[in-house]
Amino acid sequence: MKSYLAAAVQMTSVSDIQKNLAQAEELIDLAVRQGAALIGLPENFSFMGEEKDKLAQAEEIYHETAKFLKNMAQRFQVTILGGSFPVPVEKTGKVYNTTILIDPTGEELSRYHKVHLFDVNVPDGNTYRESSTVVAGQQLPSVYSSPQLGNIGLSVCYDVRFPELYRHLSDQGAEVMFVPAAFTAFTGKDHWQVLLQARAIENTAYIIAPAQTGNNYHRRYTHGHAMIVDPWGVILADAGEQPGIAIAEIKPSRLEQVRRQMPSLQHRVFN
Ligand SMILES: O=C(O)CNC(=O)[C@H](CS)NC(=O)CCC(=O)C(=O)O
Numbered sequence: 001m002k003s004y005l006a007a008a009v010q011m012t013s014v015s016d017i018q019k020n021l022a023q024a025e026e027l028i029d030l031a032v033r034q035g036a037a038l039i040g041l042p043e044n045f046s047f048m049g050e051e052k053d054k055l056a057q058a059e060e061i062y063h064e065t066a067k068f069l070k071n072m073a074q075r076f077q078v079t080i081l082g083g084s085f086p087v088p089v090e091k092t093g094k095v096y097n098t099t100i101l102i103d104p105t106g107e108e109l110s111r112y113h114k115v116h117l118f119d120v121n122v123p124d125g126n127t128y129r130e131s132s133t134v135v136a137g138q139q140l141p142s143v144y145s146s147p148q149l150g151n152i153g154l155s156v157c158y159d160v161r162f163p164e165l166y167r168h169l170s171d172q173g174a175e176v177m178f179v180p181a182a183f184t185a186f187t188g189k190d191h192w193q194v195l196l197q198a199r200a201i202e203n204t205a206y207i208i209a210p211a212q213t214g215n216n217y218h219r220r221y222t223h224g225h226a227m228i229v230d231p232w233g234v235i236l237a238d239a240g241e242q243p244g245i246a247i248a249e250i251k252p253s254r255l256e257q258v259r260r261q262m263p264s265l266q267h268r269v270f271n
Pocket residue numbers: 043044047048049118128129130157158161182183184187188191220
């Protein structure tokens with residue numbers, strides 16, 4: 001592993017695939033021009049809309065998104081985390097909410113289907129039933145070991161509330177953990193940053209958290225604040241509320257320093 005720049009993309013995806021892919025491309029281009037070698041896109045970056053519209057277009061969203069990610073990685077010669085997108089599940093009429101990691105040759109390195117589904121009545125009056133259209137993944141995410149970029153663990157959005165998933169990733173050696181999200185504006189204002197810092201601190205790992213922001217459709221407002229958190233819990237970059245990127249250096253020396261100064265991973269009793 002060497003030092004490198006990572007970017008977390010922040011965007012406002014809507015119910016128009018081509019519009020979203022164009023916005024994603026612009027922000028990937030921006031990140032590349034600033035020197036990023038690893039770039040993450042948010043949850044549902046290629047489509048945010050009514051659940052029924054997502055299902056109706058699932059095949060198209062899936063194929064367009066997979067093609068786009070491969071294309072971007074190859075054209076810009078970077079490693080890309082395709083935040084998440086729907087992957088049709090045969091015979092169910094539903095989809096997985098899936099994230100994939102792609103290398104600069106366009107090769108898929110790792111794939112994870114979101115395990116924890118957001119079935120929550122948020123106190124602002126909005127109701128989310130992700131399980132009505134999404135099949136929960138049944139497997140814990142794996143960690144991909146990159147000689148250049150370190151050991152990379154995947155997760156998606158609501159997963160961030162389940163620390164056992166990240167403990168599994170750190171048990172597998174994860175040094176950099178992705179949390180692509182579309183956090184609601186209501187929960188995000190109180191929980192988002194705290195949860196990301198907690199996952200970083202307790203696992204002494206970098207967290208890269210791409211995010212949706214603003215008004216995606218109808219009454220769906222997302223929190224923004226895509227960020228990169230270092231292994232001590234320090235926020236290295238925060239994209240605020242407008243579309244853009246959070247970019248910061250991932251340093252093996254910092255990882256080593258924090259793990260030496262705070263060896264909590266070695267002091268576990270219940271494992
Ligand atoms: O709604 C869409 O169109 C796309 N899907 C999502 O945004 C997903 C599933 S509904 N959102 C979350 O998991 C938010 C979690 C969250 O906000 C929290 O844990 O507080």
